[in-house]
Amino acid sequence: MARVLLVDDEPMLRSALRQYLEFAGHDVDEAPDGDDALVLARRQRPDIVVSDVLMPGRDGMSLCRELRADPEFADVPFLFITARSTQSDLFDEIERIGAGCVTKPFEPDHLLAAIDDAVKKD
Amino acid sequence: MGNASVRISQILVGVVLAFMAAILYRTSTDAIAVRTANDARSLGGRVAQREAVRIDQTLGSILALKNDFETGGFAQGPFAQAARSMMQSNPMIDIVDYFDENDQHVAHVEAGGREAFGVPPRAGANKIPGAVISAVDLVLSESTVTRTTTSSHALRVRDPSTPPGGQGRLFVYVAQPLVRHLDVTGTIVARIDVQRLLADDLAAVLPVPYVLDDGSGRLQTGSPGGIAGTVSGSAPYVQTFSIPFADRAWSLTIAPPPADQPAKPWIFVLLWLVAWLAVSVPIEVVGQINRRVRVLNEGLEARVAARTRQLQASVAESQTLAAVVESVHEGVMLVDADGVVRYANDALCRELGCTIDDLMDKLVYEYPPLAISKVQLAELSDTVVTRGFAYLETERTRVDGTKYWAGITVTHHGEEGMRDKMIAVSRDVSDRRRLVDELVLAKEEAERQMRVSTDFVGTASHELRTPATTLRTLSALLGRKVLPRYPLSDDDAKLLGMLDFETRRLANLVDDLLEVAKVDASETPLAETDADLRALVSAEVDATFALDARGPAVEVRLPSVPAYVRADENALRRIIVNLVGNARKFTPADGRVTVAVERLGDRVRLVVADTGIGIPEVDLPHVFERFYRVERPGTEIRGTGLGLAIVARLVERMRGAISISSEVGRGTTVSVEMPGASGTSAADTTAAASA
Numbered sequence: 047m048a049r050v051l052l053v054d055d056e057p058m059l060r061s062a063l064r065q066y067l068e069f070a071g072h073d074v075d076e077a078p079d080g081d082d083a084l085v086l087a088r089r090q091r092p093d094i095v096v097s098d099v100l101m102p103g104r105d106g107m108s109l110c111r112e113l114r115a116d117p118e119f120a121d122v123p124f125l126f127i128t129a130r131s132t133q134s135d136l137f138d139e140i141e142r143i144g145a146g147c148v149t150k151p152f153e154p155d156h157l158l159a160a161i162d163d164a165v166k167k168d
Numbered sequence: 169m170g171n172a173s174v175r176i177s178q179i180l181v182g183v184v185l186a187f188m189a190a191i192l193y194r195t196s197t198d199a200i201a202v203r204t205a206n207d208a209r210s211l212g213g214r215v216a217q218r219e220a221v222r223i224d225q226t227l228g229s230i231l232a233l234k235n236d237f238e239t240g241g242f243a244q245g246p247f248a249q250a251a252r253s254m255m256q257s258n259p260m261i262d263i264v265d266y267f268d269e270n271d272q273h274v275a276h277v278e279a280g281g282r283e284a285f286g287v288p289p290r291a292g293a294n295k296i297p298g299a300v301i302s303a304v305d306l307v308l309s310e311s312t313v314t315r316t317t318t319s320s321h322a323l324r325v326r327d328p329s330t331p332p333g334g335q336g337r338l339f340v341y342v343a344q345p346l347v348r349h350l351d352v353t354g355t356i357v358a359r360i361d362v363q364r365l366l367a368d369d370l371a372a373v374l375p376v377p378y379v380l381d382d383g384s385g386r387l388q389t390g391s392p393g394g395i396a397g398t399v400s401g402s403a404p405y406v407q408t409f410s411i412p413f414a415d416r417a418w419s420l421t422i423a424p425p426p427a428d429q430p431a432k433p434w435i436f437v438l439l440w441l442v443a444w445l446a447v448s449v450p451i452e453v454v455g456q457i458n459r460r461v462r463v464l465n466e467g468l469e470a471r472v473a474a475r476t477r478q479l480q481a482s483v484a485e486s487q488t489l490a491a492v493v494e495s496v497h498e499g500v501m502l503v504d505a506d507g508v509v510r511y512a513n514d515a516l517c518r519e520l521g522c523t524i525d526d527l528m529d530k531l532v533y534e535y536p537p538l539a540i541s542k543v544q545l546a547e548l549s550d551t552v553v554t555r556g557f558a559y560l561e562t563e564r565t566r567v568d569g570t571k572y573w574a575g576i577t578v579t580h581h582g583e584e585g586m587r588d589k590m591i592a593v594s595r596d597v598s599d600r601r602r603l604v605d606e607l608v609l610a611k612e613e614a615e616r617q618m619r620v621s622t623d624f625v626g627t628a629s630h631e632l633r634t635p636a637t638t639l640r641t642l643s644a645l646l647g648r649k650v651l652p653r654y655p656l657s658d659d660d661a662k663l664l665g666m667l668d669f670e671t672r673r674l675a676n677l678v679d680d681l682l683e684v685a686k687v688d689a690s691e692t693p694l695a696e697t698d699a700d701l702r703a704l705v706s707a708e709v710d711a712t713f714a715l716d717a718r719g720p721a722v723e724v725r726l727p728s729v730p731a732y733v734r735a736d737e738n739a740l741r742r743i744i745v746n747l748v749g750n751a752r753k754f755t756p757a758d759g760r761v762t763v764a765v766e767r768l769g770d771r772v773r774l775v776v777a778d779t780g781i782g783i784p785e786v787d788l789p790h791v792f793e794r795f796y797r798v799e800r801p802g803t804e805i806r807g808t809g810l811g812l813a814i815v816a817r818l819v820e821r822m823r824g825a826i827s828i829s830s831e832v833g834r835g836t837t838v839s840v841e842m843p844g845a846s847g848t849s850a851a852d853t854t855a856a857a858s859a
Binding site: 056058059062063065066069127129150151152153154155 | 630633634635636637638640641642644645648649672674675678679
């Protein structure tokens, strides 16, 4: 089981996903935006970060870059959950950074599978 | 016809000339005959007269001898002397005999000198034995040469056929009684050598063939060789003359000399031919000339007639064309190279509200209603010369001040490639322009609304994504975490199952909606890369199974080598996923889905076939429309109605082609053809086909 940092500005989705991941056996910390997530990450040391892209304040892309720049978190897998499936340049960027991506709407089981894959790979 | 008249003229000339030649021939022959006859007559007459004179002389000589005897006393000696003297002076007489009154031979004297007396001569046949020569009556007359002896015995004639010079010599004996004192005292018989006298003389004198005949049939002589034939034949112009001598009428027949033979007929035929040719050839030539002139005249007349018809037709055509030009609603104007109006029709005057005089012979750029400047005219002229025509629309102001838009087509009239006359056809296009403006506005408005609509769908579906995800997660939590804690009736479980199904469908719908919006937003360009359809199909089919292994088996038929197409890779993935997903969705678990990639020359075809429930024929034309859903009573399978629409739009945007065929209960086949990548070669195609 892994410690998952879940970042999304939508509290309902965040809450539902947290319960689902926990039910699946993961430990979940949740943050509403990038800044909180950064603080939480440094404190909780997550095995994987699952983050929305568009958020008020520090967005998902910025959070990812920040963590990648930190040697302590450079190797922590990063998984985006995004509604922006129309922007191919976004996907290019995600691929360049070396993160994963699951587009909304997704089946919760698909997210679970993606998390398992990323953590196992790590 | 002219030819015939020439022929007739020639024949007539020929006949006339033939007559003339015949007449000439006859005349010539007659002239020769007359001349020949005259010549012969003259010659014959002279000869006859000459011979008569010589005979006369001979008889005269004999008569003289007789007179000498009568006066000399009949002595033998003087007789012989006298006879010899006489024969010397007259060679015609070669023998003289003297008989006394008792018919006893007294003397015989020959020209050669032999003399005999009292003995009848034995040699020769001077006297026919037993013949009695009686006294001969001698008629003395100067006028008649003929001396006839009273006795026919006086004449002795040898066989005329005897050759001359031999024994057959012709002799005539002349007996001359001697009278003394009115008593007959004896007879002198002289032999005249007629051969010498006539025949030889004639032969020497006459230059032409002749025949001498004594009339008794016993003597006939003539010029040596060929004379008899000439004379005895039916040759014309032969003249016969009578020479009376020694009691008979000698006849002398002479033939004209060969040079005086009648003209030859063939000469006249030749002359006729030459004359005919001499006349006929000019006739022929003149005939030919006449004929040619006539032919030329006929041709000329025909041409004049044809040209006249052409001109009439041309005039009529011009009038027709003028009427046509005047009848059209478009304004027509002819402008010469200097820009001067040379023609304008009624319609143009009506269009501008002016009179024809306002336009004619005016410079176009100096007449404001035409709304064209000198520079514009020059530009127009250039365009027309290079392109053959020009079209422009310009706003004109009529004479009354109202405005309208004129659409003007200008074409070239005159010499190719040169600045020459131009024909301008104009019409009032104000209505059309207004309509176009309205259409453009309407189109822009429609596009704007379309964009708004697309944006709205995009935005709305985007906004729906997060709640849809939340719902799905909550539904999943409910099913996995909450519900197991409570005992549920079957109906309750069914209700919750429906909730789960609908949240799932909602999520799919949101996903598809966003995809449609993305595809419709044409400003989002599709990346054009060389994508290997073989690899993509392989990967996507595997992924589909990884997500959901339930349902029918999928058979994949791929070529042995990569099949590159020119397309957007993500779009291709979407196409494959949608088509395969659809096929599996509508095919029972024991059915079969076949996905094949085929290469067709420079194109690649993706075929997805299933053995599913199929699509009714009435629905087939609409399956690519958005939100079109085939009603399938009795089945639980439901789609969003967007999957095929998205595929069709993506294929269309990548210049591909899509087709579908289906049969209810048997299955559906969707075929997508994409342009191959530039590198696709025929060799690859062959390899694929053999593989």
